Amino acid sequence: MSDATPTFAVCVKFAPDTAQLRADPKTRAPRLDEAPLRISTFDEHALEEAVRLKEAHGGRVEVLSLVAAPPPEEIVLKLLAMGADRVCLIEEPSAQAADALATARVLGAALQKLGAWELVLCGEGSIDVYARQVGPRIAAELDIPALTHVTRLDREAGSFTAHRGLEDRTEVVACEAPVLVAVGLEINQPRFPTVLQILGASQKPTEVWRLADLGFPDDTSLEDWSGVVTTDVRAPETQRNGLVIEGDSATEVAEQLACELFARGLVKLA
Amino acid sequence: MTDRGAICVFSENREVALELLAAGRPLADQAQTELLSIVMEKRASAPTANDAVVAERIALGADGVLIVEDVPDDAGTAFDVAALQRVVGLRDPAALLVGATVHGTEVVARLAQRLRAGCATDCTRLTLRDGRLEIERVTLGRFTCRQTFRTRPALASVRPRQFASPQRRGERRGGVERLRVDAPVDPMRVLERRERVASHERIDRAACVVAVGRGLRAAQDLPMIEALAQALDAAVGASRPLTNDLEWLPIDAKVGLSGTTVRPKLYIACGISGQIEHFVGMRESEVVVAINTDPTAPIMAAADYRVIGDLYEVVPALTRALQKLRP
Numbered sequence: 001m002s003d004a005t006p007t008f009a010v011c012v013k014f015a016p017d018t019a020q021l022r023a024d025p026k027t028r029a030p031r032l033d034e035a036p037l038r039i040s041t042f043d044e045h046a047l048e049e050a051v052r053l054k055e056a057h058g059g060r061v062e063v064l065s066l067v068a069a070p071p072p073e074e075i076v077l078k079l080l081a082m083g084a085d086r087v088c089l090i091e092e093p094s095a096q097a098a099d100a101l102a103t104a105r106v107l108g109a110a111l112q113k114l115g116a117w118e119l120v121l122c123g124e125g126s127i128d129v130y131a132r133q134v135g136p137r138i139a140a141e142l143d144i145p146a147l148t149h150v151t152r153l154d155r156e157a158g159s160f161t162a163h164r165g166l167e168d169r170t171e172v173v174a175c176e177a178p179v180l181v182a183v184g185l186e187i188n189q190p191r192f193p194t195v196l197q198i199l200g201a202s203q204k205p206t207e208v209w210r211l212a213d214l215g216f217p218d219d220t221s222l223e224d225w226s227g228v229v230t231t232d233v234r235a236p237e238t239q240r241n242g243l244v245i246e247g248d249s250a251t252e253v254a255e256q257l258a259c260e261l262f263a264r265g266l267v268k269l270a
Numbered sequence: 271m272t273d274r275g276a277i278c279v280f281s282e283n284r285e286v287a288l289e290l291l292a293a294g295r296p297l298a299d300q301a302q303t304e305l306l307s308i309v310m311e312k313r314a315s316a317p318t319a320n321d322a323v324v325a326e327r328i329a330l331g332a333d334g335v336l337i338v339e340d341v342p343d344d345a346g347t348a349f350d351v352a353a354l355q356r357v358v359g360l361r362d363p364a365a366l367l368v369g370a371t372v373h374g375t376e377v378v379a380r381l382a383q384r385l386r387a388g389c390a391t392d393c394t395r396l397t398l399r400d401g402r403l404e405i406e407r408v409t410l411g412r413f414t415c416r417q418t419f420r421t422r423p424a425l426a427s428v429r430p431r432q433f434a435s436p437q438r439r440g441e442r443r444g445g446v447e448r449l450r451v452d453a454p455v456d457p458m459r460v461l462e463r464r465e466r467v468a469s470h471e472r473i474d475r476a477a478c479v480v481a482v483g484r485g486l487r488a489a490q491d492l493p494m495i496e497a498l499a500q501a502l503d504a505a506v507g508a509s510r511p512l513t514n515d516l517e518w519l520p521i522d523a524k525v526g527l528s529g530t531t532v533r534p535k536l537y538i539a540c541g542i543s544g545q546i547e548h549f550v551g552m553r554e555s556e557v558v559v560a561i562n563t564d565p566t567a568p569i570m571a572a573a574d575y576r577v578i579g580d581l582y583e584v585v586p587a588l589t590r591a592l593q594k595l596r597p
Contacts, residue, residue, distance in 0.1 A: 023413070101382065104383055129410070130527065166373070169463055170463075173459060175457055228419060230416070231416045232416040235412065240558060240574045243574065251591070253587070267592060
């Protein structure tokens with residue numbers, strides 16, 4: 001798998017920006033239609049790592065994403081401007097109801113269609129669901145090893161060395177390609193594309209694949225493939241007040257806050 | 271009983287394995303089925319130590335212990351996946367609960383894909399509804415979702431410290447079953463392991479936690495945070511970048527999904543943006559204060575009191591204000 005021009009594949013998710021997500025005041029359901037989509041933060045770090053590998057070793061960066069509908073053009077352009085050579089969107093309306101099992105089956109098949117890559121990169125989890133499943137599941141689907149929670153990655157002649165952050169220890173592990181690596185936010189600082197890179201991005205190819213292009217039957221429903229059903233999503237009942245403490249100076253603000261905390265019995269007078 | 275399908279639990283971490291017994295026991299009682307604890311027994315481990323493990327699991331709620339024996343000492347993810355797949359094949363459990371450690375999360379996800387099964391990670395609540403497992407987990411930053419399973423077994427990972435360690439349940443009996451699993455080829459080699467420095471402060475037991483995040487510009491500014499903590503009799507916590515990336519604080523100070531869950535009376539988040547990773551670890555705090563320069567930071571939505579300002583100004587001012595309150 002260590003050919004002269006390695007291919008680095010990156011799986012990304014376009015997720016609702018949870019920072020801009022509000023709950024419906026009556027039903028407490030998330031108002032997903034109001035939250036703009038963005039590239040899941042962890043996946044931006046995965047792409048950045050792939051582009052750095054390409055800059056150091058040559059090769060290509062291919063980005064794959066499963067989407068229910070065509071994503072906003074600007075976020076696809078951002079992927080290309082950051083250094084992806086091509087973006088392949090697998091478009092399937094039922095992806096809206098796909099769980100990690102169905103998603104990994106589709107991405108696994110898409111990676112097989114892509115052909116000879118030596119590394120699959122993805123974020124350790126997504127900003128919206130953060131289930132941390134799709135990465136290891138893709139690896140299981142393709143029967144390749146997975147390295148998760150990776151904070152540093154080095155490549156040498158088709159072999160990878162990774163630093164991993166676990167609860168109580170760090171590990172350095174080595175693995176031959178092909179391998180899947182799920183990265184943490186610590187691994188790098190994603191670049192901001194320059195104007196030139198943004199302009200260049202529109203010259204790069206974007207492809208749209210359907211499930212039929214991956215060899216799946218036309219009537220496939222990813223909802224039917226899913227093993228988990230989400231029955232309810234709601235903001236917690238005890239909504240926080242979110243009282244803004246204001247004042248002319250930091251001292252004034254601090255004194256107000258201290259009084260509030262004292263009044264609620266949260267400050268002990270020793 | 272077995273026709274109903276047992277509830278199996280597994281964690282490579284002893285404390286978490288015991289918490290899983292606390293999580294699984296009421297489900298097993300309600301479903302009138304067995305609760306089985308899965309133990310990976312390393313080749314090098316002493317037989318007397320193994321007997322103690324079995325006795326502990328039974329005393330703390332297991333109806334039986336499934337021992338995977340003769341586990342190679344360097345066994346990793348691939349082995350645990352193969353072993354659990356074997357257990358599922360042999361016992362056809364209704365549910366398999368795994369501790370949501372980094373290792374456990376990866377193992378259960380890989381296992382789930384092999385079994386073509388659904389899986390719910392980082393569950394905060396487990397219930398039976400019409401005899402079927404239903405879980406709750408945090409999603410979309412601060413929302414809670416409920417999920418059910420269309421596949422068997424129901425695979426779920428449970429957050430460490432979400433459930434209290436179980437109590438001894440009087441005189442209990444239970445069976446032991448042993449099995450062997452052929453070690454699969456694992457192409458991963460561990461070159462180096464480094465334990466992280468741990469502190470002795472238990473942030474999960476503190477009545478007040480002052481937590482700090484990326485808003486802190488340098489490790490030498492930590493005394494400012496510690497001074498506030500001292501004024502409040504608080505423990506110092508941190509978000510992930512400070513414990514994992516920068517290593518300014520010990521790893522057990524980390525509040526969040528991959529760290530500790532805290533439920534203090536007062537939680538003060540200083541310069542923490544409040545991504546889902548962090549939010550899950552502090553959302554059950556009684557009163558939350560957020561100090562951040564960015565009014566749109568997600569932590570603001572999780573706060574009872576919002577202070578929009580620079581922690582370098584607000585934190586020392588708050589410390590002084592609190593000191594004034596004290597005689």
